[in-house]
Amino acid sequence: MAAFDTVLFDLDGTLTDPRVGITGSIRYALKAMGVEHDPADDLTWCIGPPIQRSFEKLLGAEKAAEGVAHYRERYGAGGLFENELFAGIDDVLAGLAETGIRLFVATSKAHHFARPIVAHFGLDRYFIAVEGAELDGTRSDKAEVIAHLLALHQVDPARAIMIGDREHDIIGARKNGLRNIGVLYGFGDAAELRAAGADQLCDAPTDIPACLVRFT
Structure with a gap:
């Protein structure tokens, strides 16, 4: 397993x-x-x-x-x-979903905007849920979003991985007991992600499956 x-x-x-x-x-x-x-x-x-x-x-x-x-x-x-998918991310999600891994989106963006974006790109077919902040700022901190998602969907943090491009993703994961991967193709750099305590760094979307395998 x-x-x-x-x-x-x-x-x-x-x-x-x-x-x-x-x-x-x-x-x-x-x-x-x-x-x-x-x-x-x-x-x-x-x-x-x-x-x-x-x-x-x-x-x-x-x-x-x-x-x-x-x-x-x-x-x-x-x-x-005014947004676009990173090259290869659709195939990565499809492959993970086929293996039976449960997939979620955890974002500091208000879910009022996040859910339509995910649906716009057709990614909603891969995700169980998209959880984010409220428009009034409730749960705008990434650690709060992750904690809310874990509780709402009964996710065991010991068996979950967080993937993100900024320090907030890494810090939020660590506060909730999740292992994590920092991606370098987004808007954070290696220094930021390492300082936050990233378990792994990933250069491109297509490298995500290989990074995940290292946790098995």
């Missing part, structure tokens, strides 16, 4: 590349608030952490909620679909 029977995937930077939609929606929000932004900053550092935290860094705590509201105007109107 395999040493795991469940795999949790992050969404942004792990299953899909949301760069255009997220950064475009952030720029829209900043413009709506009359805030000048350095064009040299590509804003990809905002992909992964809860959006509220990104706007706290961009605007300060007092104006962050207003920034998020403007962001969601554009993002909800179509920015969520």
Whole structure:
């Protein structure tokens, strides 16, 4: 028997590349608030952490909620679909599903947006559930999302693996007792993932099955 029977995937930077939609929606929000932004900053550092935290860094705590509201105007109107699958990820998910491994999405993104994105790309046929934050910010921390998913779906953390591209995924996994894989094709780098305590690093989506085999 395999040493795991469940795999949790992050969404942004792990299953899909949301760069255009997220950064475009952030720029829209900043413009709506009359805030000048350095064009040299590509804003990809905002992909992964809860959006509220990104706007706290961009605007300060007092104006962050207003920034998020403007962001969601554009993002909800179509920015969520300015997005694309990473090459090979569909085949990876199909192969894992065929083996009987239980697959879930655990994201800091509000599930109000995450579930339509997963369905848009036809990935919902592979996943038992997509769990994320609430629009009011409840469960925006990745550790909270993972804890909620484990309890709701009766997942044994000792038999589950978390896969993600940012430190939040690794830290959230470790807080909940999950082993983990940090992917290098997303928006985090090796230094960030190693510092967070990644058990393994994976260069490309097609390398995920080989990384998982090392846990058996």
